Amino acid sequence: MNTQNLFKPFNYKGLHLKNRIVMAPMTRSFSPNGIPGQNVADYYGRRAAGDVGLILSEGTVINRPSSSNDPNIPHFYGEQSLAGWKNVINKVHQLGGKMAPQIWHMGAVKPHTSGWLPSTPLEGPASMSEKDIHASIEAYAAAALDAKKLGFDTVELHGAHGYLIDQFFWPGMNTRTDQYASGNRFAVDVIKAVRAAVGADFPVIIRLSQWKQQDYNAKIAQNPKEMEAWLRPLVDAGVDILHCSQRRFWEAEFEGSDLNFAGWAKKITGVPTITVGSVGLDGDFFGAFRGDSSATAPLDELMRRLDRGDFDLVAVGRALLQDPQWVQKVRDGGELQPFTKAALENLL
Numbered sequence: 555m556n557t558q559n560l561f562k563p564f565n566y567k568g569l570h571l572k573n574r575i576v577m578a579p580m581t582r583s584f585s586p587n588g589i590p591g592q593n594v595a596d597y598y599g600r601r602a603a604g605d606v607g608l609i610l611s612e613g614t615v616i617n618r619p620s621s622s623n624d625p626n627i628p629h630f631y632g633e634q635s636l637a638g639w640k641n642v643i644n645k646v647h648q649l650g651g652k653m654a655p656q657i658w659h660m661g662a663v664k665p666h667t668s669g670w671l672p673s674t675p676l677e678g679p680a681s682m683s684e685k686d687i688h689a690s691i692e693a694y695a696a697a698a699l700d701a702k703k704l705g706f707d708t709v710e711l712h713g714a715h716g717y718l719i720d721q722f723f724w725p726g727m728n729t730r731t732d733q734y735a736s737g738n739r740f741a742v743d744v745i746k747a748v749r750a751a752v753g754a755d756f757p758v759i760i761r762l763s764q765w766k767q768q769d770y771n772a773k774i775a776q777n778p779k780e781m782e783a784w785l786r787p788l789v790d791a792g793v794d795i796l797h798c799s800q801r802r803f804w805e806a807e808f809e810g811s812d813l814n815f816a817g818w819a820k821k822i823t824g825v826p827t828i829t830v831g832s833v834g835l836d837g838d839f840f841g842a843f844r845g846d847s848s849a850t851a852p853l854d855e856l857m858r859r860l861d862r863g864d865f866d867l868v869a870v871g872r873a874l875l876q877d878p879q880w881v882q883k884v885r886d887g888g889e890l891q892p893f894t895k896a897a898l899e900n901l902l
């Protein structure tokens with residue numbers, strides 16, 4: 555099969571990638587007290603050495619007392635955590651890679667299974683005062699500016715999967731009656747603040763999904779018109795690239811067309827998009843949390859869509875968690891590995 559278009563460089567704004575493959579953001583919880591150590595730098599360094607075009611970090615939380623439900627998830631604030639991230643990006647750059655942190659606030663989620671609790675209750679659209687909202691917007695902007703200052707190549711805002719930004723998008727959790735009742739308002743304010751902080755030339759990505767961890771069948775947009783009403787204001791507010799999260803990239807977003815989420819997002823907004831979801835594997839990632847393995851799957855359908863121009867970049871999660879050499883094996887030929895739950899146990 556011809557995978558040539560996966561290996562074309564990508565140039566957009568200040569972002570120059572050697573190929574179209576993106577490491578999907580994956581929480582690993584190996585950063586005690588929120589500080590990413592040398593093991594985290596080495597883990598991402600192996601993906602840079604393995605020719606991943608753009609590495610997206612695991613979600614890393616902003617400076618709010620209740621942005622995280624897990625003490626082993628890295629912070630993107632505080633001297634020690636930022637020094638840890640500086641070490642990560644230096645390592646990735648030394649090895650020829652490019653990287654963005656995925657900036658995260660979990661919002662109102664269930665407490666971690668360990669029982670650990672943050673110092674103040676987890677906040678979400680239903681409980682946040684306007685003051686909390688403004689402080690959160692500022693914390694996103696501060697994190698994005700720190701990403702730029704540390705030397706990261708771009709930044710990704712986590713606006714997907716039922717976490718804080720997505721909780722505002724979704725009527726299932728946004729029960730407000732003030733100006734933030736309008737689903738896009740919070741995200742638009744975050745993007746504007748981030749753009750003001752990083753300046754015009756620093757690329758900003760936002761990750762979005764229809765599905766929520768709270769409801770796999772949720773849909774923010776039922777049709778292309780609703781999708782336009784959702785996405786256009788985000789692009790107008792200053793986002794450059796839309797990262798469109800699906801569990802299975804080959805699933806059509808709306809009836810009457812085989813375009814997936816990234817395909818529609820690109821068609822509607824005209825900005826570059828990233829697709830994701832079970833690339834190279836035959837089972838989706840929810841299974842990974844139940845401990846399921848996934849066999850390898852061919853890339854023909856992915857290439858058909860990429861060759862057709864549906865999207866610009868392809869994010870790969872578990873296949874790259876399993877095997878830092880996945881990109882090189884796809885390019886040069888080599889035996890691809892199935893995903894096994896054992897890969898989650900260590901930072902390899």
Ligand SMILES: Cc1cc2nc3c(=O)[nH]c(=O)nc-3n(C[C@H](O)[C@H](O)[C@H](O)COP(=O)(O)O)c2cc1C
Binds near residue numbers: 579714715800835871
């Ligand atoms: C262990 C694990 C952790 C994840 N953590 C995050 C995360 O922090 N942020 C995020 O946006 N998605 C997260 N995801 C979702 C992945 O980014 C990706 O969208 C999903 O795994 C589908 O890609 P795949 O089928 O190639 O694995 C995680 C997935 C896995 C398997």
